[in-house]
Amino acid sequence: MQYYNKYLYQTMRILSIVILGQTLFFKYSGAKESVYIFQSLGMEPWGRIGTAILETVAILLLMFPNFVWLGAGIVINLMLGAILSHIVFLGIAVNGDGGLLFILAIIVFISSLYLGYCDFYKSPLLRIISKNR
Template sequence: MKNSIFIWALRIIAAGILFQTLFFKFTGAEESVWIFSKLGMEPYGRIGSGIAELIAAVLLLIPRTTLLGASLSCGIMIGAIFSHIFVLGLVVKNDGGLLFSLALISFFCSAMLVFLEKKKSRI
């Protein structure tokens, strides 16, 4: 029972972070446009990553597809983390490192889900 609650908490945290960023990506918020312009991927990278994040978030919340969603989320977040480290910087537009922190949290929740789901499928 405790393990089930922990897994659901990981799912909700990761999916919640992914869902939260969709509004900014799909509405063309100034910060999102700036980020993807700096990466040389505006607007297609912004919209494409938003679609990938939407798919990952939905898959995370469906127990049968959690492993797939968590794997996709890990890949997306590795891209976000590397973008922050190598191009954008840890602080974007005076956010105090919030976007970078959210990427780390989402990555670690998703990575933990990958580990737990793979372990569960072997039993």
């Protein structure tokens, strides 16, 4: 049984993949904005590269219907870290971007929450828990 709007679901999925994908270039290439952000957090270069690898894995998982729940879970955690980093350490606007990175993180976070909610019933962990009851 389908509990969600399939068009909204696919839109959120594509939106998350596109936004995450475009930021990967900057992280892998060592663009000055990415380097500045991770230096400010005291995580350059290992934090930048590690985040890029996790985002790459999440994008790949979001591309496969059976693993969207897992990709969404990874993205939720990554974006929560990004949002909190902006609020606590970096500020909303970084290097005069007008808060664009912060807004994109919120959009991807909300999209991933929706994807995770829609696919929660597919989770193998949920199946294991429900069988034990």
